[in-house]
Amino acid sequence: MIKRVSFLRRKDGMSEEEFFAHWTGPHADIVRQMPGVRGLRFGRVQSWTPEESRWDGVGELWFDSVEAAHAAFATEPYKSLLAADRPKFTREIQACFVEEKTVVQPPDGR
Structure with a gap:
C-alpha cells in the first residue's frame, strides 16, 4: 500500500x-x-x-500503488470535479507518495 501526503495552504x-x-x-x-x-x-x-513556511492542512490518502493513485486522479468525473473545487479553498497544494514502515503502532490504530 502507498500513501499520498498532501500539504495545503488555504485560499487568501x-x-x-x-x-x-x-x-x-x-x-x-x-x-x-x-x-x-x-x-x-x-x-x-x-x-x-x-512559522512563515506554515501549511494549514496535511491530507493522507491511501491506494494500492502509485499507479492506482495516478489512475484515480485521472478518472472522470473526479479529475474535473477536483480541478474545479481546489480553487474554492486552497492557495497552494504540494503532494508526495510515501511508503510507510511502522515501528511503534499509534494509539487506536491511527
Missing part, C-alpha cells in the same frame, strides 16, 4: 474554520468516491516551524 481571505469545513466536507465527498481509495485522513496543522 479564508478563515481556518472555513478552510477545514470545505476540505473535510464538499472536497472529501469528491475524494471518497474516487476509485481505489483505501483510506482518507485530514490533519489540521496546530503549529509549524518555521
Whole structure:
C-alpha cells in the first residue's frame, strides 16, 4: 500500500474554520468516491516551524500503488470535479507518495 501526503495552504481571505469545513466536507465527498481509495485522513496543522513556511492542512490518502493513485486522479468525473473545487479553498497544494514502515503502532490504530 502507498500513501499520498498532501500539504495545503488555504485560499487568501479564508478563515481556518472555513478552510477545514470545505476540505473535510464538499472536497472529501469528491475524494471518497474516487476509485481505489483505501483510506482518507485530514490533519489540521496546530503549529509549524518555521512559522512563515506554515501549511494549514496535511491530507493522507491511501491506494494500492502509485499507479492506482495516478489512475484515480485521472478518472472522470473526479479529475474535473477536483480541478474545479481546489480553487474554492486552497492557495497552494504540494503532494508526495510515501511508503510507510511502522515501528511503534499509534494509539487506536491511527
